[in-house]
Amino acid sequence: MARKTGQESTGNTPPVDPKAPPAAAQAPEAAACGQGETCSYVHIFQEWCKGCGICVAFCPKHVLEMGRNQKAFVARPGDCIRCYLCARRCPDFAVTITEELERIRQEGAES
Amino acid sequence: MAAILPYEYKYLRAKKKFPHVWCPGCGIGIVMGSIIRAIDSLGWTKNEIMLVSGIGCTSRMPVYLDFNTLHTMHGRALAFATGVKLANPGLKVIAVMGDGDALAIGGNHVIHAARRNIDITSIIVNNFNYGMTGGQHSPTTPMNAVTATSPHGMIEPGFDTCALLSAAGASFVARATVYHVIEMDGLIRQALEKKGFSVVEALSPCPTNYGRANRLGDAVKMMEDMRDNSVTVTKAAKMTPEELSGKIVRGVLAEREAPEYTDLYRELCERVQGKAAEVPK
Numbered sequence: 001m002a003r004k005t006g007q008e009s010t011g012n013t014p015p016v017d018p019k020a021p022p023a024a025a026q027a028p029e030a031a032a033c034g035q036g037e038t039c040s041y042v043h044i045f046q047e048w049c050k051g052c053g054i055c056v057a058f059c060p061k062h063v064l065e066m067g068r069n070q071k072a073f074v075a076r077p078g079d080c081i082r083c084y085l086c087a088r089r090c091p092d093f094a095v096t097i098t099e100e101l102e103r104i105r106q107e108g109a110e111s
Numbered sequence: 112m113a114a115i116l117p118y119e120y121k122y123l124r125a126k127k128k129f130p131h132v133w134c135p136g137c138g139i140g141i142v143m144g145s146i147i148r149a150i151d152s153l154g155w156t157k158n159e160i161m162l163v164s165g166i167g168c169t170s171r172m173p174v175y176l177d178f179n180t181l182h183t184m185h186g187r188a189l190a191f192a193t194g195v196k197l198a199n200p201g202l203k204v205i206a207v208m209g210d211g212d213a214l215a216i217g218g219n220h221v222i223h224a225a226r227r228n229i230d231i232t233s234i235i236v237n238n239f240n241y242g243m244t245g246g247q248h249s250p251t252t253p254m255n256a257v258t259a260t261s262p263h264g265m266i267e268p269g270f271d272t273c274a275l276l277s278a279a280g281a282s283f284v285a286r287a288t289v290y291h292v293i294e295m296d297g298l299i300r301q302a303l304e305k306k307g308f309s310v311v312e313a314l315s316p317c318p319t320n321y322g323r324a325n326r327l328g329d330a331v332k333m334m335e336d337m338r339d340n341s342v343t344v345t346k347a348a349k350m351t352p353e354e355l356s357g358k359i360v361r362g363v364l365a366e367r368e369a370p371e372y373t374d375l376y377r378e379l380c381e382r383v384q385g386k387a388a389e390v391p392k
Contacts (some may be wrong), residue, residue, distance in 0.1 A: 048132065052136035052331075090144070
């Protein structure tokens with residue numbers, strides 16, 4: 001029996017608890033635009049966030065804030081410039097930005 | 112609506128092991144992300160990679176990464192990695208070690224792996240103490256730092272890891288900090304590409320033990336200190352020794368071409384045994 005490869009694990013069942021509220025739902029701005037996930041480039045995976053505050057402190061546009069549950073949430077999704085610094089500095093792999101993969105592949109080829 | 116996950120997810124054992132055990136604000140997760148991005152940018156498949164570690168906080172890394180992994184005894188990561196590399200030179204062997212793991216218990220293995228110049232990439236995550244066991248002092252703890260075993264201040268000077276391994280003969284020596292994460296991605300990528308023994312020393316905050324004992328603040332404050340107290344190699348070349356005292360020099364500190372050990376071993380076997388030589392390639 002072969003071990004699982006990454007291609008298998010990326011697609012099917014993500015380790016998301018369906019009961020957990022989406023990150024953007026806690027922010028009033030995100031809630032106002034209807035579908036939080038589609039409005040925001042940046043997403044915080046609340047299950048894995050430990051609340052160290054690194055993403056909040058080093059976001060150049062102050063998109064993120066600490067919530068009352070000591071976890072980060074997307075407070076101003078419209079300000080995100082997709083610099084990817086929060087996603088790269090997150091020690092817990094909790095922050096992700098859509099279309100990040102292409103961007104990093106490009107940068108890797110250049111550096 | 113599909114959940115949006117970090118793209119590093121495909122390299123993680125996400126279903127079994129996450130969230131990981133590292134403390135909030137620990138930089139080892141950032142180093143792990145850098146290793147993933149470096150490998151991803153090189154386009155290597157997961158089956159080509161061999162990740163070896165010893166014991167300690169950093170050495171938990173193979174538990175979370177879905178490569179071929181080996182979690183070995185304290186300090187012996189490079190001893191096992193050398194064996195793996197000689198048995199199967201086709202594998203890209205990466206050894207991840209903490210500062211205590213690499214320089215105290217495994218100190219001999221590190222300097223002799225560097226002397227042999229065997230094609231292993233070692234990532235030494237330096238958080239200035241033994242985090243997992245409660246913050247005892249390690250060989251890299253700076254002078255006057257307070258730890259669990261030096262409550263009145265450390266009276267020994269710390270190791271300069273990069274100078275040590277550069278002098279021991281490593282092909283590629285670089286230092287990165289977790290604040291300069293894009294730079295660290297590039298340095299780890301260069302180290303992976305380099306043939307021969309390559310070392311990246313990644314400075315990482317330990318807010319739970321070292322940071323608390325020395326009143327350095329939380330993880331954010333410790334990362335800001337890294338930003339304010341570090342200079343690049345090019346800038347450091349223009350500074351006087353007085354200006355450089357207390358500064359962290361980051362970037363590629365040594366790079367040289369030298370014969371590689373598995374190549375030499377194969378040549379030796381072919382020379383001595385002739386066509387009968389059966390050396391894995």
